[in-house]
Amino acid sequence: MLAGQVFLGEVYITGATNLPVGLSIEHQRLRLIDAHFFSSLYDALRRGEPVEFRPRIRQGMGIVYELFGIEVPEEKMRTYYERGLLEATGEISFPSCAVCGTVCLHVVLKCPECNSRNIEKRELMIHYDCGYTGGLEDFQTSSPGVYRCPKCGKEMKRVGIDYGRPGLGFTCMDCKAVFQVPLVEIECEKGHVNRIQQLDLRKYPVYRLSEDARRISEVLSVIEEIARRLEALGLDVAMFTRITGSSGVIYNVPLYVRGDPSIVIEITPERIADETYPILMTLKAADIPNSIMVIILPSSFKPELEKIFNPEKIRIIKVDDISSSASRIADEIARIIGAISYEEG
Numbered sequence: 001m002l003a004g005q006v007f008l009g010e011v012y013i014t015g016a017t018n019l020p021v022g023l024s025i026e027h028q029r030l031r032l033i034d035a036h037f038f039s040s041l042y043d044a045l046r047r048g049e050p051v052e053f054r055p056r057i058r059q060g061m062g063i064v065y066e067l068f069g070i071e072v073p074e075e076k077m078r079t080y081y082e083r084g085l086l087e088a089t090g091e092i093s094f095p096s097c098a099v100c101g102t103v104c105l106h107v108v109l110k111c112p113e114c115n116s117r118n119i120e121k122r123e124l125m126i127h128y129d130c131g132y133t134g135g136l137e138d139f140q141t142s143s144p145g146v147y148r149c150p151k152c153g154k155e156m157k158r159v160g161i162d163y164g165r166p167g168l169g170f171t172c173m174d175c176k177a178v179f180q181v182p183l184v185e186i187e188c189e190k191g192h193v194n195r196i197q198q199l200d201l202r203k204y205p206v207y208r209l210s211e212d213a214r215r216i217s218e219v220l221s222v223i224e225e226i227a228r229r230l231e232a233l234g235l236d237v238a239m240f241t242r243i244t245g246s247s248g249v250i251y252n253v254p255l256y257v258r259g260d261p262s263i264v265i266e267i268t269p270e271r272i273a274d275e276t277y278p279i280l281m282t283l284k285a286a287d288i289p290n291s292i293m294v295i296i297l298p299s300s301f302k303p304e305l306e307k308i309f310n311p312e313k314i315r316i317i318k319v320d321d322i323s324s325s326a327s328r329i330a331d332e333i334a335r336i337i338g339a340i341s342y343e344e345g
């Protein structure tokens with residue numbers, strides 16, 4: 001028997017009510033993300049848009065994904081993946097600190113002579129006679145096009161003969177060194193310094209919505225409506241909950257009414273009600289402890305397939321059009337729950 005709190009999408013087998021306050025706020029937050037996910041999912045699929053979620057770095061947080069306009073930490077996406085709502089389509093590598101593993105890195109440019117970070121980017125100029133190199137502005141005089149070497153004091157007029165302009169470079173404000181390529185180091189948010197070759201790589205998946213998610217989205221509005229109606233009858237209802245079966249398999253349950261026994265409600269749009277469906281549902285119903293399963297089927301569902309369902313564990317509600325039958329379905333479920341409590345009592 002499953003004792004404990006069932007939050008949207010998460011099952012906590014605690015049986016306790018003394019959850020720390022911080023945890024409840026965290027649950028609240030995750031609940032909001034779930035609500036956002038499921039409602040956006042429905043919208044996005046209805047518009048027929050391809051949906052892909054790519055990892056990216058948020059400084060101070062690590063890897064995040066944009067989930068329909070909000071940023072979600074990588075761990076949260078992984079729970080959707082583990083729940084079968086997302087599937088991975090590829091991976092992206094991110095450089096990470098060799099010391100602490102964070103991907104929150106930034107580039108540091110230093111003077112190769114003295115390691116100072118007090119450097120400036122300059123247009124460089126070189127006086128061929130004495131070999132002095134410096135920033136262009138060090139050579140400028142009051143007459144345009146005429147330059148004077150700050151080291152030897154000679155006037156320089158002809159580019160390519162008196163002086164050269166090798167392009168952009170850097171000068172160190174501390175040791176006055178002039179260089180074209182600075183020392184490049186990668187610093188992490190905790191201050192660990194890595195050379196580029198020392199960095200590790202971490203891979204994160206690119207996700208897209210799974211078939212399971214598409215299936216859920218088709219019936220989402222109906223599920224919400226049925227849940228509202230059952231709650232109005234005083235029943236303890238959870239949507240899109242993950243339940244662990246006796247075998248250890250974790251199931252997505254679209255609608256779950258807590259009780260003794262609990263009621264697992266499956267809603268089956270026409271296109272997924274094939275020959276294998278009754279077998280899968282029979283196994284699922286048998287595996288979820290202390291529960292009765294109610295399956296909502298389209299009226300076109302073949303009666304010969306229906307015989308596979310075990311009547312001890314599974315009750316069937318058939319409707320012509322699932323999307324317009326929320327109120328009838330809720331009434332039928334309430335009637336079944338009433339009958340079960342009567343039998344048990």
Ligand SMILES: [Zn+2]
Nearest residue numbers: 097100188192
């Ligand atoms: Zn580090």
Ligand SMILES: [Zn+2]
Nearest residue numbers: 127130149152
């Ligand atoms: Zn000179």
Ligand SMILES: [Zn+2]
Nearest residue numbers: 111114172175
């Ligand atoms: Zn220097």
